[in-house]
Amino acid sequence: MEEVKSKNLLLKEIKTFKELEKEIIDNNKCCACGACVAYCTSQGFDVIKMDGNKPIYITDANIDNCKECGICYYICPNTTPLIDQINEEFQIIDELGHIITVIAAKTTDQEIKKLGQDGGIVTTVLTYLFEQDRIDAAIVSEYDENFKPVPKIIYDKKDLLKSAGTRYSISSNILPLKDFNKISQEIMNKKDILNIEDLSIAFVGTPCQCRAIRKMQHLSISPIYSIRFVIGLFCFENFDYDKLFEIIEKETKLVPANVLKAQIKKNFFVTSRENKVFEVDIKKLDEAVRDHCHECDEFTGRFSDFSVGASGAPEGYSIIIIRTNEGQNLINSLLSEGFIDKYNIPAKEISEWKTKKINWFRKMTSLKTKKGK
Numbered sequence: 001m002e003e004v005k006s007k008n009l010l011l012k013e014i015k016t017f018k019e020l021e022k023e024i025i026d027n028n029k030c031c032a033c034g035a036c037v038a039y040c041t042s043q044g045f046d047v048i049k050m051d052g053n054k055p056i057y058i059t060d061a062n063i064d065n066c067k068e069c070g071i072c073y074y075i076c077p078n079t080t081p082l083i084d085q086i087n088e089e090f091q092i093i094d095e096l097g098h099i100i101t102v103i104a105a106k107t108t109d110q111e112i113k114k115l116g117q118d119g120g121i122v123t124t125v126l127t128y129l130f131e132q133d134r135i136d137a138a139i140v141s142e143y144d145e146n147f148k149p150v151p152k153i154i155y156d157k158k159d160l161l162k163s164a165g166t167r168y169s170i171s172s173n174i175l176p177l178k179d180f181n182k183i184s185q186e187i188m189n190k191k192d193i194l195n196i197e198d199l200s201i202a203f204v205g206t207p208c209q210c211r212a213i214r215k216m217q218h219l220s221i222s223p224i225y226s227i228r229f230v231i232g233l234f235c236f237e238n239f240d241y242d243k244l245f246e247i248i249e250k251e252t253k254l255v256p257a258n259v260l261k262a263q264i265k266k267n268f269f270v271t272s273r274e275n276k277v278f279e280v281d282i283k284k285l286d287e288a289v290r291d292h293c294h295e296c297d298e299f300t301g302r303f304s305d306f307s308v309g310a311s312g313a314p315e316g317y318s319i320i321i322i323r324t325n326e327g328q329n330l331i332n333s334l335l336s337e338g339f340i341d342k343y344n345i346p347a348k349e350i351s352e353w354k355t356k357k358i359n360w361f362r363k364m365t366s367l368k369t370k371k372g373k
């Protein structure tokens, strides 16, 4: 991860991890995406690491190993540099970002239907990309045995079902790219790939994580160009894992190891491994919302190729906001090949359906930013 071809970037003043700590991390503005640690130019010299959800210097003695390249500061999704440039690149002029079209759709795969969070769109898209040999890897999130999110690079469609469903706490999905170069020879041979940079990857993440990916792509940081598809998830807020489960346990007596699924539908619903469903008033979870989410103005994933959510979707379907030509071509292929079914808008609603949805997303985004104040 050494090579940086600075494109359109005039570094008037280099800011390093010291400033990142001062301005972002110590000010509770870090969303724990993992980008700074994954792409630190001095990785071989052990300068920074994630300590749980917090990036830190490994030891005071290692601070001097920092090359003061400024990469960690520039690619952080919550710093201001490069935002204007990526807004321009992705034609973003307002809070919803560039929208080619909006549809509602659901998977046609019965197994994904059972395990997917909403319409199972994300898992179906990844299945399709693996089956068509259009990706060699996908970056997703899994659960550990305590229902804690774990970011992961997977290389096979058979591992996809474990990642279906939403984790309502941080999964530092950019972090696995740190180990990208350690990909086993066995996988390279199996995929008939000689050069690691020829891999094709799909990335799934929250809007803040997608923003970090776009900043890295703007700087052409190797090997970020292996990320061919950026799939965004709608995101109203995210919770601190420990605080969330302290409240859930108090309210339901369920311990994390006994949780099978979590879902927000106005309130927070948890399903136990015995298939019992518990409802927790969402307001009771306010205390567990991560600080950085209060300042976030992204709801619909502006920096993705397409973004997916349940908000505004008919029951059993997902909403898909298509934003780039790559995103549009991909979703069209899944529709025409029967991987997903499009919601048929009733005739009397057709003329205003899309406008109504867009107004709804605007309202949700405004609600989110007001809540944060």
Ligand SMILES: Cc1cc2nc3c(=O)[nH]c(=O)nc-3n(C[C@H](O)[C@H](O)[C@H](O)COP(=O)(O)OP(=O)(O)OC[C@H]3O[C@@H](n4cnc5c(N)ncnc54)[C@H](O)[C@@H]3O)c2cc1C
Residues within 6 Å of the ligand: 115, 116, 117, 118, 119, 120, 121, 122, 123, 124, 139, 140, 141, 142, 149, 163, 164, 165, 166, 167, 168, 169, 170, 171, 173, 204, 205, 206, 233, 234, 235, 236, 237, 238, 239, 308, 309, 310, 311, 312, 318
């Ligand atoms: C923290 C959070 C808050 C959300 N809030 C809203 C909301 O307010 N309104 C709304 O409409 N939608 C929200 N979503 C999105 C929604 O919950 C679904 O993820 C989305 O509709 C996709 O559903 P699906 O059935 O297509 O996905 P599935 O096929 O079930 O696939 C889900 C994909 O998301 C990935 N993933 C799950 N959790 C995380 C995570 N924490 N970080 C990164 N990747 C993850 C999984 O690896 C998987 O690839 C939220 C998602 C997250 C992660």
Ligand code: SF4
Residues within 6 Å of the ligand: 015, 016, 017, 039, 040, 041, 042, 043, 047, 048, 065, 066, 067, 068, 069, 070, 071, 072, 073
């Ligand atoms: S070497 Fe560069 S990326 Fe790593 S901590 Fe220092 S400034 Fe940040």
Ligand code: SF4
Residues within 6 Å of the ligand: 020, 024, 025, 029, 030, 031, 032, 033, 034, 035, 036, 037, 055, 072, 075, 076, 077, 078
């Ligand atoms: S790059 Fe990500 S993990 Fe690092 S400080 Fe910024 S938000 Fe936090």
Ligand code: SF4
Residues within 6 Å of the ligand: 031, 206, 207, 208, 209, 235, 236, 237, 238, 292, 293, 296, 297, 298
């Ligand atoms: S609310 Fe914003 S900052 Fe928080 S996880 Fe979602 S996209 Fe990231």
